Amino acid sequence: MAGMSARRPGVAAKAPVRFTASRSFRIALWLHRWTGLIAAPFFLILCISGTILIFHEEIDEGFGYATHTDAASPGTPPxxxxxxxxxxxxxxxxxxxxxxxxxxxxxxxxxxxxxxxxxxxxxxxxxxxxxxxxxxxxxxxxxxxxPTGIILTLHANWFLGLPGELAGGVVALLVVICLVSGIVIYGPFIRGLAFGLIRRGRGERLRQRDLHNFLGTVTLGWALLVSATGVTLALGDIALKxxxxxxxxxxxxxxxxxxxxxxxxxxxxxxxxxxxxxxxxxxxxxxxxxxxxxxxxxxxxxxxxxxxxxxxxxxxxxxxxxxxxxxxxxxxxxxxxxxxxxxxxxxxxxxxGDYGGLPLKLLWTACAWFTLFITGNGAWLWFARHPRRRKARDDERGVRQAA
Structure with a gap:
């Protein structure tokens, strides 16, 4: 028949190899999912505390913790x-x-x-x-x-000294792995789609996944920078020793x-x-x-x-x-x-992000809050991955309780 390639009798057509079925993709997906889920609660705390620390000078000034000194007379020697x-x-x-x-x-x-x-x-x-x-x-x-000093201690070492610093470094390393593996699995999910397209009317989970991919791409460079520097800062005391x-x-x-x-x-x-x-x-x-x-x-x-x-x-x-x-x-x-x-x-x-004045602080804050959304959104995507199966379990549990 026209338009169809000839096949030899008795030979089945070879199915096209899908990238999403490759071993590298499945490993990357597993790493992205589980490193993200493990790091999520700790990373949420680090993002919130880090956002506060971006404005530590303004906060200290506003709450009266800033130190003020009167100017000395001109020409006064130290x-x-x-x-x-x-x-x-x-x-x-x-x-x-x-x-x-x-x-x-x-x-x-x-x-x-x-x-x-x-x-x-x-x-x-x-x-x-x-x-x-x-x-x-x-x-x-x-x-x-x-207050900002206490938050800094929480952010830097979870009030645990060197063990807390190393634990924070592990969380930052998990985030780096999650980001890198996310790059690997991103391609198949957006193949054939325009960058930034948010599909509507096809289910909430698909819309949230599009948001996850889009915002994750936008903030990827910032998140990698902050996470990688978090790893090096966690090793700072060891480097000093x-x-x-x-x-x-x-x-x-x-x-x-x-x-x-x-x-x-x-x-x-x-x-x-x-x-x-x-x-x-x-x-x-x-x-x-x-x-x-x-x-x-x-x-x-x-x-x-x-x-x-x-x-x-x-x-x-x-x-x-x-x-x-x-x-x-x-x-x-x-x-x-x-x-x-x-x-x-x-x-x-x-x-x-404390070296470029208020514009850089605002940029760091926006990226941090976008990353907060991505973190929570990713956890929701994992939880909602089998809505029908979960609904069936919930219905069965309700029937048992009623009986």
Whole structure:
């Protein structure tokens, strides 16, 4: 018959191979379904808390948790850092200074972290914010106790410390797998359809699936970025411990020095201002972000560790480390960050979207809420996949209860 190809008698026609029946498609579908379902409740919490953290500055300001300082008179020189530390110690004489933190957005402020004698890390540290020009303490809430600080702890580690960070990293990794597998299974579902087409009048489940595919495609790049950076941030503490065990040990072995009790430098040592000036002179244009005392978990027994941040571009998001001798303010070495800490540092602004002003914050928020919808919509699609079978079970259950 015209229009039909001839077939040999007794030979059945070979059925066309459908991509949806391939093993790779079935594996991708299984991964997409189950990684999405497992991650869904945790990812919903992370999306909501992350959206709040995008506007943490505005929220702190609105609820009165922002710290305000009066402007100093023009030409007023900053107080020596030794006076700043002394003023901080006056608020807690039994403690000792571990670090000085300089606020880039508010250069009139410096925070002194005070710890118990013998402590080498920031666990249990008491931050004291001081006015650099007046040398007086500024009333400021502990950022860890503010509403946004509590939400940050939830978002970062589920109130569980390092185990919680790793658990959050696992959730982010599941989301990455869900997204990548979604790319694999997306093609067969939209074959022959215009991009963004939402089919109506053919059942709610089909309409929701079209919405799922469309919004998932629109937000795919953002979701991959946020999830991948979530994985790297979850490994941040481990990366820091690796740096301590390798690079910091190398610095200590290279520049050495006798062991002594961790604590402030003796009066015969260099002043804090001299240490800071020496570090900044060794890296012109870079400014001090953090000064760690010798004997801390992040410095050698005889050197200050000074973190220097760059003047512009990506350099403002990175830092280099100056090792400054406490005795004579000599810069022993300027050390660049290893690649894994560079990745961690760059992941933070990309994850939270807090580097491009209000327009970027609004974009991050919109993408987060679209992703929230996709997450809930995907769970509904799984639940509603066999409506007739489920209705029959519900009817049977109702008959049994009535009997």
């Amino acid at each position: 107080r020596p850092l030794s006076e700043i530390v002394a003023a901080a110690l006056a608020t807690a004489p039994a403690r000792r200074p571990l670090a000085l933190v300089f606020d880039a957005d508010h250069p009139e402020r410096v925070t002194v972290s005070l710890v118990e004698p013998g402590a080498r890390a920031f666990d249990g540290a008491k931050p004291v914010v001081l006015d650099r020009y007046r040398g007086t303490a500024i009333e400021a809430p502990d950022p860890r106790s503010t 690796v740096w301590q065990a390798t690079e910091l040990q190398r610095l200590a072995a290279t520049h050495g020095g006798h062991k002594r009790e961790a604590g402030p430098i003796a009066g015969s040592g260099s002043s804090l201002d001299a240490v800071r000036a020496a570090a900044e002179a060794a890296k012109p244009g870079w400014r001090t972000s953090l000064m760690l005392y010798p004997g801390s978990a992040f410095s050698t027994e005889r050197h200050f560790t000074v973190l220097l941040v760059g003047p512009e571009g990506l350099q403002k998001r990175l830092f280099e480390i100056a090792l400054v001798d406490a005795a004579d303010a000599r810069v022993a070495e300027i050390a660049a960050l290893p690649w894994y800490l560079v990745v961690t540092q760059l992941s933070q602004p990309l994850h939270f």
